[in-house]
Amino acid sequence: MAIESGPIELAQDTHKWLETKGWILAAEPYDCSKLVNILVTAALVPKTPDLKLVALATAFLLDANITDHILDILANTVAVDFLVASNTKHAESTLALKASLAILEGVSTLLGAVASKLVTRPLSLPNMGPSWASVAKAASGLLPPSTNP
Numbered sequence: 001m002a003i004e005s006g007p008i009e010l011a012q013d014t015h016k017w018l019e020t021k022g023w024i025l026a027a028e029p030y031d032c033s034k035l036v037n038i039l040v041t042a043a044l045v046p047k048t049p050d051l052k053l054v055a056l057a058t059a060f061l062l063d064a065n066i067t068d069h070i071l072d073i074l075a076n077t078v079a080v081d082f083l084v085a086s087n088t089k090h091a092e093s094t095l096a097l098k099a100s101l102a103i104l105e106g107v108s109t110l111l112g113a114v115a116s117k118l119v120t121r122p123l124s125l126p127n128m129g130p131s132w133a134s135v136a137k138a139a140s141g142l143l144p145p146s147t148n149p
Helices: 011-020 032-044 049-120 132-140
Strands: none
Touching (some): 032 049
């Protein structure tokens, strides 16, 4: 299974080699896994049926094993990426909460200072003059008795 210049290394070389051996490849794009299966089949066609079946079964099991291994690696990579993203989000949330806490501590300190000032000196209202109640009471004695209920 070698081309004139050496072993098959590229998918294009594989296509060419198979076509020179009489294999007809459809227009479907073949990935490396499919090409390996075709090459194993092409190599085993002239062999005895028992050897051919054992070799094909072994090739397909190896292919499945490799696929499972790759999927495990991808799953682990995705899981690690998810954990990193989750930890990053958690860290960002923690930093935001710490910043909010610092602001609330400052507000609490200022409120404590204001409260202590209010306790130490009583609140005095400026003299605004007479209120409507005091004016009404003073005016009630000036009205004639017929209008005063």
